[in-house]
Amino acid sequence: MGGSGQGANLPTWGDNRRSRVGLLGGSFNPGHRWHQAIARRALRELRLDQVWLMVSPGNPLKAGREMASFATRLATARQLADGRHVVATDLEARLGTRYTVDTLARLKARFPHVRFVWLMGADGLVTLPRWKHWRQLVQAVPLAVFPRPGQNVAALGGLAAHYLARWRVPARQAARLATLSPPAWAFLPGVQNSISATAIRQRGGFDATTDQPTTPQVI
Numbered sequence: 001m002g003g004s005g006q007g008a009n010l011p012t013w014g015d016n017r018r019s020r021v022g023l024l025g026g027s028f029n030p031g032h033r034w035h036q037a038i039a040r041r042a043l044r045e046l047r048l049d050q051v052w053l054m055v056s057p058g059n060p061l062k063a064g065r066e067m068a069s070f071a072t073r074l075a076t077a078r079q080l081a082d083g084r085h086v087v088a089t090d091l092e093a094r095l096g097t098r099y100t101v102d103t104l105a106r107l108k109a110r111f112p113h114v115r116f117v118w119l120m121g122a123d124g125l126v127t128l129p130r131w132k133h134w135r136q137l138v139q140a141v142p143l144a145v146f147p148r149p150g151q152n153v154a155a156l157g158g159l160a161a162h163y164l165a166r167w168r169v170p171a172r173q174a175a176r177l178a179t180l181s182p183p184a185w186a187f188l189p190g191v192q193n194s195i196s197a198t199a200i201r202q203r204g205g206f207d208a209t210t211d212q213p214t215t216p217q218v219i
């Protein structure tokens with residue numbers, strides 16, 4: 001990987017090896033320690049080589065919401081990275097993509113030998129049917145869904161989970177996920193944390209008007 005923990009660059013390895021990469025896309029407004037916890041858990045349980053904290057130039061479903069600058073959000077993601085196994089990246093900004101389905105198409109073309117897994121909290125599975133071309137998206141990449149307080153019942157009882165039911169892999173087989181042809185997904189029960197970027201902002205951890213953190217950015 002070309003990056004240090006500070007690496008916002010497009011990764012330079014991977015083209016010619018079968019590596020396994022988890023993509024944790026997010027607004028990171030700001031990044032927080034549960035993003036890091038998910039990344040580490042994914043590395044371990046999905047047997048990934050790397051997780052990329054992929055900072056969104058602008059979540060299409062969060063338009064108009066209080067949003068710090070891209071640079072500030074990327075900086076908070078970088079604080080969570082170690083530069084080896086967890087890497088923060090601005091690649092969506094570089095690729096000029098905003099919708100996940102488009103990003104995945106570009107990434108798969110750019111890294112044909114990398115096996116990607118899309119990582120998300122249970123809230124992502126809830127909103128998935130509102131994402132651009134979501135049925136196409138689930139054909140493009142396996143999904144790993146992490147529990148989130150207050151979201152799990154809606155996630156597992158929702159439209160996306162029903163649509164994907166026949167492709168669900170038991171959590172005990174999560175290590176296989178990166179090797180499976182999509183659609184494939186797993187819900188990974190485990191420790192949960194109610195931390196959210198919204199709560200951090202509401203606590204005043206971040207001053208979106210000045211674009212500056214008022215307390216340590218990563219909480």
Ligand SMILES: Nc1ncnc2c1ncn2[C@@H]1O[C@H](COP(=O)(O)OP(=O)(O)OP(=O)(O)O)[C@@H](O)[C@H]1O
Binds near residue numbers: 025026148196199
């Ligand atoms: N506490 C959490 N538990 C499980 N998943 C989480 C948690 N916090 C964030 N995630 C997941 O991390 C990814 C990126 O999240 P994001 O950057 O939007 O943070 P957030 O805390 O959800 O932000 P916000 O409160 O602004 O919506 C998403 O897939 C989200 O589901």
Ligand SMILES: O=C(O)c1ccc[n+]([C@@H]2O[C@H](COP(=O)([O-])O)[C@@H](O)[C@H]2O)c1
Binds near residue numbers: 024025054100124132
């Ligand atoms: O592609 C879409 O339509 C789409 C809709 C909502 C969210 N996403 C992606 O989901 C990821 C999590 O977003 P967020 O803002 O909830 O952290 C991030 O990578 C977004 O680009 C993607």
